[in-house]
Amino acid sequence: MYFEGLDVAMSGLKAQRVRMDLISSNLANVNSTSGGENGGPYRRKLPVFETILDQKMGPGVPLSKVAVKEIIKDDAPFKIKYDPANPDADENGNVQMPNIDPMRETVDMISAIRSYEANLTAFNTHKEMLVKSLEILRV
Numbered sequence: 001m002y003f004e005g006l007d008v009a010m011s012g013l014k015a016q017r018v019r020m021d022l023i024s025s026n027l028a029n030v031n032s033t034s035g036g037e038n039g040g041p042y043r044r045k046l047p048v049f050e051t052i053l054d055q056k057m058g059p060g061v062p063l064s065k066v067a068v069k070e071i072i073k074d075d076a077p078f079k080i081k082y083d084p085a086n087p088d089a090d091e092n093g094n095v096q097m098p099n100i101d102p103m104r105e106t107v108d109m110i111s112a113i114r115s116y117e118a119n120l121t122a123f124n125t126h127k128e129m130l131v132k133s134l135e136i137l138r139v
Contacts, residue, residue: 002130002133003130004054004063005122005126006123006126006127007054007063007065008054008063008064008065008122009119009120009122009123009126010119010123011052011065011066011067012065012066012115012116012118012119012122013116013119013120013123014067014068015047015049015066015067015068016112016113016115016116016119017116018047018068018071019047019068019108019112019115020109020112020113020116022045022046022047022071023105023108023109023112024109025045026042026044026045026098026100026105027100027102027105027106027109029042029098029100030098030100030102030105031097031098032098033086033088033095033096033097033098034088040078040096041078041088041096041097041098041099042098042100043073043074043078043098043099044073044074044076044098044099044100045071045072045073045074046071046072046073046074047068047070047071048068048069048070048071048072049066049067049068049069050066050067050068050069051064051065051066052064052065052066052067074099076099077099078096078097078098078099079096079097079098079099080094080095080096080097081094081095081097082094082095083095
């Protein structure tokens with residue numbers, strides 16, 4: 001009963017870590033023109049989060065945790081770049097590039113980092129409250 005707050009914060013930390021890992025993978029593959037689906041370019045990956053309702057606290061006081069439900073691939077169209085020297089170019093010299101916008105990924109990474117930090121602050125605050133409660137009970 002006392003540690004559920006830590007579980008909620010931990011679920012947020014884990015979810016944001018997965019999000020940051022996916023963003024890192026997207027940025028690492030921003031120029032990968034092959035190796036994706038069917039030998040095509042890399043397709044941007046996104047996490048889908050779900051809320052997990054926890055009734056452990058009793059009636060009327062539900063806790064919501066978060067988890068990564070699945071990882072999906074972004075169906076946005078690929079970018080087209082004219083590069084006839086590229087081995088993946090078609091007969092017109094066009095190359096399909098991944099559907100990744102580095103600026104968007106950077107903004108998403110900043111958001112994920114801030115969310116991670118907020119969950120970490122909540123975890124540490126709850127931990128400090130538990131320690132203070134134990135100190136009060138010890139007296």
